[in-house]
Every structure is written in structure tokens, then in C-alpha cells.
Amino acid sequence: MKARLVMIFALLTLLAFGSLSLGRQSQAGENTDTKSAHQQQKSVSPGKEVGRGGKDIGKGAGKGAGSMAKGTAGAAGDLVTLHPIDAGASLGKGAGGLGKDVGVGTAKGAAKIGKGAGEGVGKLGEKIVHHGKKDTPQN
Secondary structure, eight states: OHHHHHHHHHHHHHHHHHHHHHHHHHHHHHHHHHHHHHHHTTOOOHHHHHHHHHHHHHHHHHHHHHHHHHHHHHHHHHHHTTOHHHHHHHHHHHHHHHHHHHHHHHHHHHHHHHHHHHHHHHHHHHHHHTSSOOOOOOO
């Protein structure tokens, strides 16, 4: 009786692990399909690249303004509590954060804008060069 129970348990265990491994194989196949589709969508149009550059510049300016506001608020609080040295430090920290955030955002944005503009000019030049040519099928 015990031997039969052990055999049934072993059989059920093998079936359970087998079904799990089949499920994992089908999921792995699905992941490769989505990865290849994602790699095909890497090409971004020049207009979108320029737009993303503007977005990065705006994000940098927004972060910088937030950093400056935080530093200014800290400085005001320190002045009210009669801590002028801490107020200067807070204001300086906010100004430093402003400079860093705006600088980083501007650099990233300018790089993306330059990339998008370069690709756009390349496509325009290609259209100009191949303007008069028509594709004729070779028989």
C-alpha cells in the first residue's frame, strides 16, 4: 500500500514539474517575440527626437526652479529663526541645484535636438538627390 502511494506521489510530482516547465518554455518564447518587436521600434523620427529634446530642456528648467524654490524657502525659514549663515547656505544650495538641473536638462535636450535635426537634414538631402529618379523595375 505504501509503495503504491509513493508511486502515485512520484508520478503526480513528475507531471506537475513537467507542466511547469512547459509553461515556462512558452513564456520564454513570448518574451523573445516582444524583444524583437521592441528592437524594431528603436528608429525614432527626427521630429520626435527634437520634441524629446525640448521636453528634456523643460524638465531641467522645472527641476531647477523647484530646487531654487526649496533653497529659497529654507533660507527664508533660517532668516526668520535668526540663522543668517544657514540662510546663505540654503540659498547657495538652491542656486547650485538650479544651475546643475538647468545645465543637465539643457545639455541633454540640445543633444537630442541636434541628433533629430541632423537626421532630418539627412533625409531632406536624400530626397533632393533622388528627386528626379524613378524606380524602374528590371525585367
